[in-house]
Amino acid sequence: MDFGLTQPQELLRDSIARFLAQDVGIERVRRVMDSESGQDEAIHGQLGDQGITGLLVDMDRGGSELGMQEAAIAAQEIGRAAAPVNFHSAYVLAPLLLAGADAGERRNGLLEGIAEGRTLVTPILDAPVQNGRVDGTVLYVPDAAWSDAFLLESGGSLHLLETKTAGIDIEPLQTVDDTRRVAEVTFSGVDLNAAESLGGSAESTRRAVYAAQIAIAADALGAARKGLHIAVDYAKERKQFERIIGSFQAVKHICAEVLAEVEPVQSLLWHTADAWDEGSDEIDHFAPLLKAHATDVASHAVTMTTQVFGGIGFTHECDMHIFYKRAGYDRQVLGNPTALREQAAAAMYA
Amino acid sequence: MLAEPFKRDKVPPIMDTSIGSQYDELRQEVRSFFAANEDVAVPAGPGFGGDASEVRNRVVKWQQRLVDAGYAGREIPQRYGGAGREPDALASLVIEEEFQNAGLSLGMENQGISMFVPTLLHFGREDQKKDLIGPTIRGELIWCQGYSEPGSGSDLASLRTSAVLDGDEYVINGQKIWTSGAREADMMFALIRTEADAGKHGGISYLVLSMDTPGLDVRPLMTMTGDASFNEVFFTDVRVPATNVIGRPGQGWEVGTYTLRFERNMLGRSNATENYLAGCVDILRETGLIDSPVYRDRLLKLEGRVQAMKYHQLRLLTDRLKKRDSGAGGLIVKLNNCQLNYDVCALAIDAMAERGVLRRGSKHVRDYGNWQRNYMYALGLIIGGGTAQIQKNIIGERGLGLPRAPKPAAVQSPRRP
Numbered sequence: 001m002d003f004g005l006t007q008p009q010e011l012l013r014d015s016i017a018r019f020l021a022q023d024v025g026i027e028r029v030r031r032v033m034d035s036e037s038g039q040d041e042a043i044h045g046q047l048g049d050q051g052i053t054g055l056l057v058d059m060d061r062g063g064s065e066l067g068m069q070e071a072a073i074a075a076q077e078i079g080r081a082a083a084p085v086n087f088h089s090a091y092v093l094a095p096l097l098l099a100g101a102d103a104g105e106r107r108n109g110l111l112e113g114i115a116e117g118r119t120l121v122t123p124i125l126d127a128p129v130q131n132g133r134v135d136g137t138v139l140y141v142p143d144a145a146w147s148d149a150f151l152l153e154s155g156g157s158l159h160l161l162e163t164k165t166a167g168i169d170i171e172p173l174q175t176v177d178d179t180r181r182v183a184e185v186t187f188s189g190v191d192l193n194a195a196e197s198l199g200g201s202a203e204s205t206r207r208a209v210y211a212a213q214i215a216i217a218a219d220a221l222g223a224a225r226k227g228l229h230i231a232v233d234y235a236k237e238r239k240q241f242e243r244i245i246g247s248f249q250a251v252k253h254i255c256a257e258v259l260a261e262v263e264p265v266q267s268l269l270w271h272t273a274d275a276w277d278e279g280s281d282e283i284d285h286f287a288p289l290l291k292a293h294a295t296d297v298a299s300h301a302v303t304m305t306t307q308v309f310g311g312i313g314f315t316h317e318c319d320m321h322i323f324y325k326r327a328g329y330d331r332q333v334l335g336n337p338t339a340l341r342e343q344a345a346a347a348m349y350a
Numbered sequence: 351m352l353a354e355p356f357k358r359d360k361v362p363p364i365m366d367t368s369i370g371s372q373y374d375e376l377r378q379e380v381r382s383f384f385a386a387n388e389d390v391a392v393p394a395g396p397g398f399g400g401d402a403s404e405v406r407n408r409v410v411k412w413q414q415r416l417v418d419a420g421y422a423g424r425e426i427p428q429r430y431g432g433a434g435r436e437p438d439a440l441a442s443l444v445i446e447e448e449f450q451n452a453g454l455s456l457g458m459e460n461q462g463i464s465m466f467v468p469t470l471l472h473f474g475r476e477d478q479k480k481d482l483i484g485p486t487i488r489g490e491l492i493w494c495q496g497y498s499e500p501g502s503g504s505d506l507a508s509l510r511t512s513a514v515l516d517g518d519e520y521v522i523n524g525q526k527i528w529t530s531g532a533r534e535a536d537m538m539f540a541l542i543r544t545e546a547d548a549g550k551h552g553g554i555s556y557l558v559l560s561m562d563t564p565g566l567d568v569r570p571l572m573t574m575t576g577d578a579s580f581n582e583v584f585f586t587d588v589r590v591p592a593t594n595v596i597g598r599p600g601q602g603w604e605v606g607t608y609t610l611r612f613e614r615n616m617l618g619r620s621n622a623t624e625n626y627l628a629g630c631v632d633i634l635r636e637t638g639l640i641d642s643p644v645y646r647d648r649l650l651k652l653e654g655r656v657q658a659m660k661y662h663q664l665r666l667l668t669d670r671l672k673k674r675d676s677g678a679g680g681l682i683v684k685l686n687n688c689q690l691n692y693d694v695c696a697l698a699i700d701a702m703a704e705r706g707v708l709r710r711g712s713k714h715v716r717d718y719g720n721w722q723r724n725y726m727y728a729l730g731l732i733i734g735g736g737t738a739q740i741q742k743n744i745i746g747e748r749g750l751g752l753p754r755a756p757k758p759a760a761v762q763s764p765r766r767p
Contacts, residue, residue: 001368001369001439001440001443001664001667001668001671002668002671003661003664003665003667003668004665004668004669232750232751232752235752236751236752236753243756244753246746246752246753247752247753247754247755247756248755249739249742249743249755251752252742252743252746252747252750252752253739253742253743253746255746255750255752256685256741256742256743256745256746256749256750257742259678259682259745259749259750260682260685260686260742260745263662263678263679263682264655264658264659264661264662264682264686265658266662266665267658267661267662267664267665268654268657268658268661268662270661270665271657271661271664286657289650289653289654289657290654292650292654293651293654293655293657293658296651296654338647341646341647341650341651341654342643342646342647342650344650344653345646345647345649345650349631349635349640349646349649
C-alpha cells in the first residue's frame with residue numbers, strides 16, 4: 001500500500017512548480033490576458049525545454065513516456081499558475097490521439113515537435129468530415145489562431161490539416177477566462193488527400209478524451225487550491241474592526257469548508273489517473289465522475305474564497321478573479337458537471 | 351528535457367494500492383471464520399434490526415467471537431484480553447475489506463471500545479488495564495462518557511461538576527448532560543474538577559466510576575429519533591475511590607482530549623457511508639428512479655463525494671504507514687463523513703417518497719426504519735463529538751493557521767428586543 005505520489009513524482013511536481021513560479025509568474029499571465037490575441041508565443045518552447053510538453057510522448061520520439069499521473073501533476077501546477085496554455089488539448093489529447101494513429105513519418109515528426117514544444121497541434125473532436133472532405137463550422141476550438149495544425153477526429157479516424165490550408169477560416173472568440181482562448185473555425189469544403197490520413201481508432205480516442213478530462217480536472221483543482229491559498233494569506237493580514245479577519249468565524253469557516261471540499265479531490269484525482277494508467281475499465285465511470293466532481297468543487301471553492309477578499313475580490317487588480325475564471329473555463333470544456341454525471345451514471349447504472 | 355529520475359524506466363508506473371500476497375492467508379482465515387460463525391453473524395448497513403434485546407444479544411455474541419478470533423481488540427495485549435497482534439495497518443485493512451465484501455459488521459463501536467480503551471492503554475495503571483479492558487472489548491462492560499454539562503458544551507473546559515478529596519475518596523457533586531447510553535452503561539469515564547484553583551484546564555481529573563454508585567441519578571432525555579439514548583446524570587455526594595483516577599489528578603484535560611481524538615476517528619469512518627450508499631442505490635433500482643436523470647444527478651453528486659473520501663482515507667492510511675503527519679487532511683474527516691451520511695440517508699428517504707414518512711415499528715416501513723432513524727442520528731453526529739462549527743474552527747486554526755478569535759474583554763448579554 002502506497003497511495004500517493006512517489007518521490008520522483010514529488011520531485012517532478014516541485015520542479016514544474018519552481019519553473020512556473022520563476023518563468024510564468026502572475027505578471028506574465030496578466031500581460032497575456034490583457035493582450036488582444038491572448039497568445040504567449042514563448043511558453044510552448046519553454047514548456048518543451050522543461051520536458052512538460054513531452055510527458056506523454058514515447059521516448060523514441062523525444063518524450064519521457066510517462067503516464068497520466070505525471071500529466072495530471074503538470075496540469076495541476078499549470079492550473080495553480082494559471083499559465084496561458086491549453087495543456088489538456090495540446091499536450092494530452094493531441095499526443096495521445098497521435099500515439100493511437102498509424103506509425104509513419106508524418107506522425108513521428110508531429111510527436112517529436114510536440115515533445116520539443118515547437119509544434120502546436122489542436123485536436124478537433126467529432127469534426128465535420130464526410131466523403132473525404134471537411135465542410136462546416138466548428139466552435140470553441142482552443143488555440144486555433146496560432147496552432148500549426150488541426151488533428152481532425154471523426155468516428156475514431158484521424159486526419160491532419162495545416163491550419164494555413166486554403167479553405168480554413170479562423171475567427172477568434174472572446175472568452176471570460178483570458179488565459180485560454182478559443183476560436184470559430186470554418187472549413188469550406190476542404191479536400192482531405194490520402195497523405196493527411198493518420199488512421200486512429202475509436203478506442204484510442206475514447207482513452208485520449210478521458211485523459212484530457214482528467215487533465216482539466218487537475219487544472220481546476222490547482223486553481224481552486226491556489227485561490228484558497230491566496231484567500232487564507234489575505235485573511236491572515238487584513239484587519240477590520242481592529243481584528244485580523246481570519247479570526248472571525250464567518251471568514252474562517254469559509255476557508256475551512258473549502259479546504260474540506262478540495263482536499264479529498266486530490267485523492268480522487270490520483271485514483272482516476274491511476275485507473276487510466278492501469279488501463280482499468282473503471283475509467284469509463286471515474287473520468288467523467290472526477291471531472292464533474294472536481295470542477296463542481298472548484299467552482300464552489302473560488303466562489304467562496306473570492307468573498308474572503310470583500311470588495312477587493314471583485315477588482316481586476318486582485319488575482320482572485322484569474323483563478324475564478326480559470327475554474328469557470330475548466331468547468332465547461334469537454335463536458336460540464338451535469339452532463340458528465342449523466343455519462344458516469346450511464347456507465348455504472350445502465 | 352526531464353532530468354534522469356523522471357524517466358519512465360526509473361518510475362514505478364502504477365500507484366500501489368495493492369496489499370500484497372503475504373496477506374492472502376489472512377483473507378482465507380477471515381473467510382473461514384465467516385463460514386464457521388454464520389449462526390451469529392451481524393450484517394452491516396441498514397438491513398439489520400428487530401427486537402432490541404435480541405439485537406443486543408446477537409451483537410454481543412458476534413463481538414465475543416470477533417475478539418476470540420482476533421478481529422476485534424486485535425492489537426490489544428493478550429494480558430488485557432486482546433489478541434496481542436503487532437500493529438499492522440495493512441492487516442487491519444484486509445480484515446476491513448473482507449468484512450465489507452461479506453456485508454458484515456466489524457463489531458461493536460461504542461465509547462468504551464473505541465474511545466476509553468485506547469485512552470486507558472496510554473494513561474492507565476497496570477491494575478486498571480487488567481481489570482477494565484478485557485470485559486470492555488468483549489461487550490460485557492458498557493461505558494458512557496461524562497463530559498458535557500448544561501453550561502459546558504463546545505466550551506468543555508468550563509465544566510463545573512466537582513469533587514473534593516475526603517480521606518481516600520472523592521466526593522462528587524454536579525451534573526452531566528447528553529450522556530449517551532447512561533442507563534445501559536455499567537461504568538462512566540468522566541471529567542471532574544478536582545482542584546478549584548488550578549485554572550480552567552489545570553484542575554480537571556479523569557475519573558472512572560460504576561453507574562451503581564449511590565448518589566448517581568440518571569434521567570433519560572428523549573432524542574428526536576424517538577430513542578431515549580441521551581440522559582442527564584446528577585451527582586449528589588457520589589463517593590468514588592481516589593484510585594479511580596486515570597493518569598494523574600489534574601491531568602484530566604490532557605487525558606480527556608486524547609479520548610476525543612478517537613471520537614473524531616470513530617465518527618468519521620467511511621465504510622458505513624459506502625454501505626449506506628449501496629443501500630440507497632438498491633432503493634433507487636427497486637423504485638425505478640435509477641432511470642430518472644434528476645435522481646441520478648443527486649446520486650452521482652453523492653458518489654463523487656463518497657469516492658473522494660474513500661480515496662482520501664487511503665491517503666491517510668499511507669501517511670500512517672509512513673509515520674507522516676497528514677496535517678489538515680486528518681482534520682476534515684469527521685466534518686465530511688458525518689454530513690455525507692446525512693445526505694445519503696436524505697436521498698434514500700426521498701426515493702421512498704411518501705413511504706419515507708414511516709418510522710420503526712410501522713407497517714410498510716422499509717429496512718426497520720433504519721433510514722429514518724439514521725437520518726436523524728446522523729444529524730446528531732454532525733452536532734456531537736465537536737459540532738461541525740467547532741470542527742471548522744479546528745480546521746481553520748490548526749489546518750490553515752488562521753488566528754483564534756480574541757477573548758472578549760467582557761461578555762454582554764444580548765439586549766432583549
